[in-house]
Structure formats: C-alpha cells, structure tokens
Amino acid sequence: MENTLKPMDAEQLREYGHKMVDFIADYYKSIESFPVLSQVKPGYLKELLPDSAPNHPESLQDVFEDIRQKIIPGITHWQSPEYFAYYPSNSSTAGFLGEMLSAGFNIVGFSWVTSPAATELEVIVLDWLAKMLKLPDQFFSAGQGGGVIQGTASEAVLVVLLAARDKILRKVGKKSLEKLVVYASDQTHSALQKACQIAGIVQDNFRVLKADRNSNYSLCPEVALEAISNDLSAGLIPFFLCATVGTTSSAAVDPLSELGKLSKAYGMWFHVDAAYAGSACICPEYRHYIDGVEEADSFGMNAHKWFLTNFDCSLLWVKDQRPLVQSLSTNPEFLKNKASQENAVVDFKDWQIPLGRRFRSLKLWMVLRLYGLENLQSYIRNHINLAEQFEQLIKTDSRFEVLSGNFVLRFAVGAPLTEEKHIKEAWKVLQDHATTLLRSI
Amino acid sequence: MENTLKPMDAEQLREYGHKMVDFIADYYKSIESFPVLSQVKPGYLKELLPDSAPNHPESLQDVFEDIRQKIIPGITHWQSPEYFAYYPSNSSTAGFLGEMLSAGFNIVGFSWVTSPAATELEVIVLDWLAKMLKLPDQFFSAGQGGGVIQGTASEAVLVVLLAARDKILRKVGKKSLEKLVVYASDQTHSALQKACQIAGIVQDNFRVLKADRNSNYSLCPEVALEAISNDLSAGLIPFFLCATVGTTSSAAVDPLSELGKLSKAYGMWFHVDAAYAGSACICPEYRHYIDGVEEADSFGMNAHKWFLTNFDCSLLWVKDQRPLVQSLSTNPEFLKNKASQENAVVDFKDWQIPLGRRFRSLKLWMVLRLYGLENLQSYIRNHINLAEQFEQLIKTDSRFEVLSGNFVLRFAVGAPLTEEKHIKEAWKVLQDHATTLLRSI
Structure with a gap:
C-alpha cells in the first residue's frame, strides 16, 4: 500500500x-x-x-x-491596541516564537523522562520569576515547594483547592466532605465557585463575603473572622480562604497579611490569586501589593495576561508540593520509569488535572531572555502611565467620575500595541456616547 | 516615561x-x-x-x-520516526501552521462573543469529524448534542464524569455522593481514576474490573453486570461506566453495544474512550471497532495522538450538552453579554474545566483541509501496514511471541516520519538485545 x-x-x-x-x-x-469587536x-x-x-x-x-x-x-481582536475589555491577553514576538518552538518539538511532557528539558526548564524559569517577584524562599524549588505552569488560573485554584480538601479530609475523615467551608469576597473570580462545584464542596458552604466601597472592595478580615466563627459554632470545618490581588471587576487588593494570619490561626489553606495584577509586582514600587504573600500556601499569577507570554501560561507556586501530589498522582504501569521511581525528578503530571502537557516554559523563557527584566518593568510602567493618562482625561469631563464598583465603565489598559493615541481615541468614543446619552434624557 | x-x-x-x-x-x-530518548x-x-x-x-x-x-x-524526540513508545503524538505541517495561527491571533475564546469564529469553527469541524466517524445523529450540533475540543482525554473523561455525577445527585440527593459507583476494566487509562479522585467519588467505589487474556483484555459484560448487581444489593448507586476502544497497554476493545445496553438498563452514564484507536475509525474497514457507539452518552478521540493534529486537541462529543453545562457553568456579571443571554450561541467555557481557551479548532481545520479525508485514511492504513510488517518480522524469530498483556514489548507505530526502514532497525535492536539476553542465561 x-x-x-x-x-x-x-x-x-x-x-x-x-x-x-x-x-x-x-x-x-x-x-x-479591523473593528475590535x-x-x-x-x-x-x-x-x-x-x-x-x-x-x-x-x-x-x-x-x-x-x-x-x-x-x-x-x-474579536484581543491584540488590537484599542482592546480594553476583560483583561489584557498579551502576545509578543518572544511569546509567539516560544509557541512555535513548542509546536515544533511537539513533545508531551507529563513525566520528566518524556523530555527532561521540559520539566527542568519549567522549574528553573519559575524560580526566576519567583525571584523577580521576591516570593518567600519556600516557594522556590530548592525545598518542598516550587512553581508549575497551569493552563489557566481556574486550573490553578482548582488544584490547590483539591490539595487542601484532601489534606483536611485525611485529618477529619472523608465523611466530612459536606462540612468543609470555603471563604472569599464577592469580588473573587468565578473560577473559585467553579472549582468548588467540581470538588464537591456543598454549595451552601461557599461563603461569598461582602466587600463594598468602604473597603475599596477588598475583603475585611473582621468579616472573614465572623463568618469563620459562625461556621465553627455550627459544627462546620473552615478549610480554604482565597484572597485576590487585583480583582476582575475593580482590581481590588485583599489584605494578604491579616487574611493569611487568620487562615493560619484556623488551620486553613490560604491561596493568593494575583492572576491579573501580579505582573506589576516585578516593579519595586508595586511589590507592596503582595506584601503578606509569605503567609500564603499557594500563589498564582498569569503570565498570559500582562506579561507578554502568549495564552496559556498560568503560573502557580506552592510552599509544599506534597499535598498536590497526594491529590493528583496516579502511577499506572505504563508510566513507570527509573527516574520517577527513584524520586530523583519532578513529574508535573501530578501537579495538574490533565496527564499530557505542552512545553510551555519555552515561551516564558524566551520572553524573559529576549526582553530582560528592565524592559519588562518599563512595559508595565508604561501601561500604568497610560491608564493614569486616561484617568486624567476623565477628570476633565464633569459628566464622568472615577470610581470602582457599582455600575462602571471598566477600562483595562494592557495590549502590547497600545499607545497614547489609542487611549485618546477610546476616550473620544466614550465622550461621544455620553453626549448622545445625555441628550436623550 | x-x-x-x-x-x-x-x-x-x-x-x-x-x-x-x-x-x-x-x-x-x-x-x-538524535538519540530518541x-x-x-x-x-x-x-x-x-x-x-x-x-x-x-x-x-x-x-x-x-x-x-x-x-x-x-x-x-525525548516524540516526532522521530524511531519513536515507538507510549502512543503516537503526531505533529504535521498543517497542525503546526494551525498552532502558529492560533498563537498569532492569541484570542481567549471562552464565550462566543470573545471571537465568534473560534466557537463556530469548532462546532463545524467537530461535526465534520463526527461525519467521518459516522457517529449517531445525536452527537451532531444540530440538536442537544455536539462536539468540543478539550486539552486531553483526562479532561474529557473528567467533565463527563462531573456531568454524570451531578445529574444523578440531582435525582437522588447530594448526600448520596458517597454511594456513587464507577465501573471500568483494569485496562482503562489511569485518567479515570484521577477523575474519580477529583470528583470526590469514594475510592472504594471505583470498580476496577478484571479483564484478562481470555477476553483479549476487553471488559466482559457479565463481569460488569455482576459487579453492578452486588453494588445495588449493598445499597450503592451505579452511575458511570467507561468503555475503551484501544486500551493503553494492549489496544483492547471493550464490547460497546452490550456494555452500552447494560448502562442504559441501569440508568448509568456510558462513556466511550477511543482516545488512541478512534482515528482508525475514519477508514470503513475499521469503523466496526466503534459499533455500539450509538449507546454512548459521550465519546472521545484524541486528534493529537494519531490524526496529525499537534498536541493538544482532544475531541469530545456528547448527546446532550445540558448536564455538562449544568455542572460547569458560572455566570458572573463580567462575562454577561447579549448573545449569551439570548441563548443564541454556545459558550464553550461551560463545557470544560478552565475558563480561557485557545483557538484550537484552527489546527484541526487545517489538517482536514490541507490533507483531505482520503490522504488521512491512507496515512492510518500505512501505519497499520507497518505494524503488520513488524508482526511478520517477529514471527520469523522463534524467540519472540506476539501477544497482548503479561510482560510485553509494546511497540506503537504512528510517528509521521516512520517508514519501513525504521521498523526494521527497531526490530534489529530488539533482536540484538534478545541475543545478548539469551546468551547470559
């Protein structure tokens, strides 16, 4: 034939x-x-x-x-300089080259042996990032912790929720699943709710705590403490608290240090989701937004949002990988190999939902090497500067008010091609709409 | 600045x-x-x-x-013509171009509105594939069913397990989670075990049913029936049966028709995992391996294994998308849009674990267009022919025996570049090893 x-x-x-x-x-x-939408x-x-x-x-x-x-x-042109919806989803030449090379090798890196470079480069590059973000030592690969690339922040929060669920159930017994309680503010990304649904957390035990204008939409530790106390009195088991640095609707920042200490006091897993805003913390002047991360059990940041790494590339660090592996490992005959059995290597299949995985660290590595830290910092600063210019434009027009929450126009600066002129054009569009709207009432 | x-x-x-x-x-x-490993x-x-x-x-x-x-x-060079491990993971020029274009657009297609072409091309291409595989009408997008691209077969089996879990729990009450029982043969991929762990199925309620040499390592309906009857007597709730077409270790094929009828009789969800072997069913002479798929609630095949579509591209069809959406949807304010609210469109975020998703249908579309059905069929036939040649080589050497199961040398033909000479070289390596081995005993 x-x-x-x-x-x-x-x-x-x-x-x-x-x-x-x-x-x-x-x-x-x-x-x-092209029309952006x-x-x-x-x-x-x-x-x-x-x-x-x-x-x-x-x-x-x-x-x-x-x-x-x-x-x-x-x-819908997410890479257009006039794209200001949802959140940025950065493409870059370096990220694009990394995707090409990953598709070229087309390896499936579930275990170390299936391509050692894929696992090892991921470990190294996540250590580099941890250093740039000044994460505490326990998040580095040298000890029990380390970083891993997930597809999305949804998967990142799901795997740590599963690790936390199984860890507490090993202590209190599997029959107690229906008593487990999760806490987060009402500004938290819907991914947490979805993760709870998947993990079998009882719907009524997902505490969506009110965060309002008085706290700039951040979660008050007092509110969390009150909820935890009530649940304990009712015989329930608080086990997971998720804080956010840069919430989806209003970029609110939860007080990590206090929430982390509270979690520790009650034996809860503390996850910090900095998917969107985390990238800014490579600049010393914004690093304070993740002060308190030393209290976290796990920390996530999406390199595919505002860090020039093509989608998908969600970074997750844990202080202790063992609960992850205990929840997510399987060890069938056909995957056994010498390096894994001697515990000489990391097998990332046990840190994630799927078995197969692409060589995603290549694109992050190429972004870091072809641009370098200083350029990446100035890239972030430039976008923040453009957002500030937009804020200034708003202030010149008394029909608009800058606030967060309620009904708002959410304007997310972060596309790689965005320049000053695009900010001004967008502002013109908004003003024209306002004029039309106000004329009609 | x-x-x-x-x-x-x-x-x-x-x-x-x-x-x-x-x-x-x-x-x-x-x-x-390069050395393959x-x-x-x-x-x-x-x-x-x-x-x-x-x-x-x-x-x-x-x-x-x-x-x-x-x-x-x-x-480890998965694309080498001398790669015969695990399973094929096909790269191709067309698949590579699709990955490039997807990375070029770099859209995040969670909802229809975020790039209508991404959702619509996926629906269309999955219908094309369903037609090539002669799947029953209910798996097409015209009615309540349809196809979706998941990252991996692990995610495919997880999402249908969750859909099935929540469907039965809506009927029997959420407190019954600990009574739910899952069935599959001991040849089933470890992804099912992992999915059970994630979904909170009690470990003791995952029935790993013995499949042995007498049935060519396929699951006997009698064995399944006996297990189901025992569980019902014990007050448990059978709810999910997974059959495989082409198991990982020995390419065994479970009897779909009988297992499907059994599942239906007991009100269980019937999933068919044809991740590896499904591709062959585009050839009329191999289509019979999925006879009985008309009984399935869901069917999966990995285009990234043996269908020239770069990793990752796992195809999943369901007859009724509603249980999936009921399990996996979230509807936060920031994702609301007119098209979704009018139910005029599919939002694939509700058919999968993550929120974000890449434009993966491009690569499958390019494979189908640049190669065409007839070429794809002859590609499959050529690999089967090479595998048969290898079988012939074995038969010329009395020290080897062709069988499946026990301790075997598993030899998977399917790399895009593999030709006759690579089969012969591999055979020479095996013979040389056998000679050395037999000399030493």
Whole structure:
C-alpha cells in the first residue's frame, strides 16, 4: 500500500511556515483596520463553510483566502491596541516564537523522562520569576515547594483547592466532605465557585463575603473572622480562604497579611490569586501589593495576561508540593520509569488535572531572555502611565467620575500595541456616547 | 516615561518568525541524528543555565545557541520516526501552521462573543469529524448534542464524569455522593481514576474490573453486570461506566453495544474512550471497532495522538450538552453579554474545566483541509501496514511471541516520519538485545 502523504516533510514545513509568518506579520500590520469587536451574527460561519471535510487536499492559498474572508471577520481582536475589555491577553514576538518552538518539538511532557528539558526548564524559569517577584524562599524549588505552569488560573485554584480538601479530609475523615467551608469576597473570580462545584464542596458552604466601597472592595478580615466563627459554632470545618490581588471587576487588593494570619490561626489553606495584577509586582514600587504573600500556601499569577507570554501560561507556586501530589498522582504501569521511581525528578503530571502537557516554559523563557527584566518593568510602567493618562482625561469631563464598583465603565489598559493615541481615541468614543446619552434624557 | 520595548512589532515578528521556521525545519531534517530518548541525568539543566533572568535583552542568536546546546539534549524526540513508545503524538505541517495561527491571533475564546469564529469553527469541524466517524445523529450540533475540543482525554473523561455525577445527585440527593459507583476494566487509562479522585467519588467505589487474556483484555459484560448487581444489593448507586476502544497497554476493545445496553438498563452514564484507536475509525474497514457507539452518552478521540493534529486537541462529543453545562457553568456579571443571554450561541467555557481557551479548532481545520479525508485514511492504513510488517518480522524469530498483556514489548507505530526502514532497525535492536539476553542465561 502506498502512502503519498508526507505530513512532516521538512521542506514543506519550511515553505508553508514562511508563508504563515508573513500572514501573521501582515495581520499585525493591519490590525487597527479591523473593528475590535467582531460584528458577525450567531451562526454566520455555518453559512460560509461546507458541511463536510474535503476528500482531497486543498491548497494553502485557498485556506489563507478563507481565513481572510471568513475567519477574521469572526475574530474579536484581543491584540488590537484599542482592546480594553476583560483583561489584557498579551502576545509578543518572544511569546509567539516560544509557541512555535513548542509546536515544533511537539513533545508531551507529563513525566520528566518524556523530555527532561521540559520539566527542568519549567522549574528553573519559575524560580526566576519567583525571584523577580521576591516570593518567600519556600516557594522556590530548592525545598518542598516550587512553581508549575497551569493552563489557566481556574486550573490553578482548582488544584490547590483539591490539595487542601484532601489534606483536611485525611485529618477529619472523608465523611466530612459536606462540612468543609470555603471563604472569599464577592469580588473573587468565578473560577473559585467553579472549582468548588467540581470538588464537591456543598454549595451552601461557599461563603461569598461582602466587600463594598468602604473597603475599596477588598475583603475585611473582621468579616472573614465572623463568618469563620459562625461556621465553627455550627459544627462546620473552615478549610480554604482565597484572597485576590487585583480583582476582575475593580482590581481590588485583599489584605494578604491579616487574611493569611487568620487562615493560619484556623488551620486553613490560604491561596493568593494575583492572576491579573501580579505582573506589576516585578516593579519595586508595586511589590507592596503582595506584601503578606509569605503567609500564603499557594500563589498564582498569569503570565498570559500582562506579561507578554502568549495564552496559556498560568503560573502557580506552592510552599509544599506534597499535598498536590497526594491529590493528583496516579502511577499506572505504563508510566513507570527509573527516574520517577527513584524520586530523583519532578513529574508535573501530578501537579495538574490533565496527564499530557505542552512545553510551555519555552515561551516564558524566551520572553524573559529576549526582553530582560528592565524592559519588562518599563512595559508595565508604561501601561500604568497610560491608564493614569486616561484617568486624567476623565477628570476633565464633569459628566464622568472615577470610581470602582457599582455600575462602571471598566477600562483595562494592557495590549502590547497600545499607545497614547489609542487611549485618546477610546476616550473620544466614550465622550461621544455620553453626549448622545445625555441628550436623550 | 519612555517605553523602548516594542514587544509586538510586526517587522520583528516577521524577521524572527522566519528564523524560527528555518530552525524548526532544520530540526526535522536532522531529527534522526538524535538519540530518541534523552540521555541527560536529573538536574542537568540547572548546571547549564544562570539562576536569574537577565536584566537586559539577549539576542535571538544566543537563544538559538542555547536551544541547540542545552535544550535539545534534554528532549525525548516524540516526532522521530524511531519513536515507538507510549502512543503516537503526531505533529504535521498543517497542525503546526494551525498552532502558529492560533498563537498569532492569541484570542481567549471562552464565550462566543470573545471571537465568534473560534466557537463556530469548532462546532463545524467537530461535526465534520463526527461525519467521518459516522457517529449517531445525536452527537451532531444540530440538536442537544455536539462536539468540543478539550486539552486531553483526562479532561474529557473528567467533565463527563462531573456531568454524570451531578445529574444523578440531582435525582437522588447530594448526600448520596458517597454511594456513587464507577465501573471500568483494569485496562482503562489511569485518567479515570484521577477523575474519580477529583470528583470526590469514594475510592472504594471505583470498580476496577478484571479483564484478562481470555477476553483479549476487553471488559466482559457479565463481569460488569455482576459487579453492578452486588453494588445495588449493598445499597450503592451505579452511575458511570467507561468503555475503551484501544486500551493503553494492549489496544483492547471493550464490547460497546452490550456494555452500552447494560448502562442504559441501569440508568448509568456510558462513556466511550477511543482516545488512541478512534482515528482508525475514519477508514470503513475499521469503523466496526466503534459499533455500539450509538449507546454512548459521550465519546472521545484524541486528534493529537494519531490524526496529525499537534498536541493538544482532544475531541469530545456528547448527546446532550445540558448536564455538562449544568455542572460547569458560572455566570458572573463580567462575562454577561447579549448573545449569551439570548441563548443564541454556545459558550464553550461551560463545557470544560478552565475558563480561557485557545483557538484550537484552527489546527484541526487545517489538517482536514490541507490533507483531505482520503490522504488521512491512507496515512492510518500505512501505519497499520507497518505494524503488520513488524508482526511478520517477529514471527520469523522463534524467540519472540506476539501477544497482548503479561510482560510485553509494546511497540506503537504512528510517528509521521516512520517508514519501513525504521521498523526494521527497531526490530534489529530488539533482536540484538534478545541475543545478548539469551546468551547470559
């Protein structure tokens, strides 16, 4: 039987790869010509594509043509300099190169032996980041702790919740699952609620504590303490508290030190979610936002948000990896190997939900090497500066007020291409809308 | 404040991107010159890299040099034609281009509105695949069912286990979690055990049913029925049965039709995991291996194993998406949008563990378009042919016996570059080892 397909011919990869590089570079050159938010209607693509895969190969030219005419209109351009929604999702040349190389090697790094470089580079680069963030020693790989790359902050909070759940259940008995209680402010990301659903935490035992304007939307330790005391009186078992540095709606910062001490006093796992704002803490003048992180059992920051590393790259550090591994390890015959059995290596399969994992540390490593710490700091500072300029613009117009919470216009500066002119254009759009709105009432 | 860093300059991306394409194409040209299994010792990389990220940018040339000298020695070359371990993890030019484009757009497609093309292309391409596999109508997107791309089969089995868990608990009450029982053969992938741990299924309620040589390592319906009956007598609640088409150790195939009918009779969720072997079912002559899939509630196949789509791309179909969404949806204020609230669209965030998701359908779409169904079929047939040639080689040497189970040499043909000569070389290695071994006893 003859096999005509050469799916991994090096010269075809070279030829097509160069064409794709040009296509993507041209996309970035023209990115400002597209409406940031896709304008298509639900179901638009079904009308444009056939209802079966082709029997015979089609040309790369045809595929490019379809991407231009059918796919790009359905893209919401997260990398546009005029994108200010949700949170930044940074792409960069270095991050892009790292993704390319990872796809090129296409290894599946579940155990050390499946590609030692993948595990070891991840350990090293997470130590580098821990150093840049001045995390406490216990979060470094030298002892029982260390860092790992998860896909998203949702997975990061899920794995530590599972570790904490099983740790407390080993102590109080598995029958007590229904007594376990989780605490967080009402500004906390919905990922925690989802993690509780997955882990089987009773819905009524997820304490969503009120955080309001009086505390700048941060969680008051007194409020947490009161809830914990009430639960203990009711025979429940407080076991997990999640604090946030830079909440999704209003970038509020919970008081880590006090909440951490409270958690420790009651034997609870203390997780700090700095997914969005954590990147800023590589600048000495913003590092104070994570003061108190020394009380945390686990700490997360998304390099794919505001750190120029292409999605997905969610960084998680733990002080003690053992509870993670106790919750998430399996050890079937087909995965056994000498290095793992001698406990000489880390097998990251036991620190995460999936078995398989991509070589994601490459992109973070390339960002750090091709840009360097000082450039990354000035990148962060520049965005904060642009956000401040936007705040100044608002203050010049008495129809607007700068606040957080209630009904607000949330404006997130952080796209790699954003410059002063994009801030000004966005402000013009808002002013025009305000004028129209006020005219109509 | 001045920002000197231009992290997403189109011309730098173009220049560096071209260099990376050449680097990767050259890697594939020289891939046979590397030992397939990395020869480094634990901790090798720490000796070679500095203990901090650089303060100032380094050159791309320096990074390439480090990749050559420090990273590549630590790679186990999954794409080598002489790689026969675990299972195939196919890279291809088309899959690679799809990864590049996904990294280029760098969108985060959790809801339809965040890039309609990402959700809609995924729905369409999964329908294409469902058609190629001749899945029953209920697995198509036209009704209550449809397909979704998960990262790995571990995540696929976890999300359906959670859907099934919550579905039965809505019926019997949440207090009954500790009575829920899961069934699978002892050949089932360890991902199911891990999913049970995560979902809070009591460890003693995971029935690992014996499958032995007499049934070619497939799960006997009689064995399952007996276990179910015993559990019912003991007051427990059978709720989930997982069958496998192509088990990890011996490529055994469970009898789907009988196990599916049994599951239905007892009101259990029936999941079919065809992660590895499912790809072969696009060939009419192998389609019979998934006969009985019409009884399944959910069906999974990994396009990243043996379907030329770069890791990660695990395909999952369900007949009814509602239990998934009921288990996995959250609906915070910051994610609300018109299209979602009008139920006009699918939001895949509610079909998976994480919130964020990459534009993974691009790579599968490009594989299907650039290769076409007929080429993909002959690709599969060629590998099966090579495996048969290997079987013939074994039969010429009386010191070896072809069997599955017990202590075996597992030989997985499926790397994109594998040709007849690589099969023969591998056979020579095995024969030489056998000669040495037999001489020593």
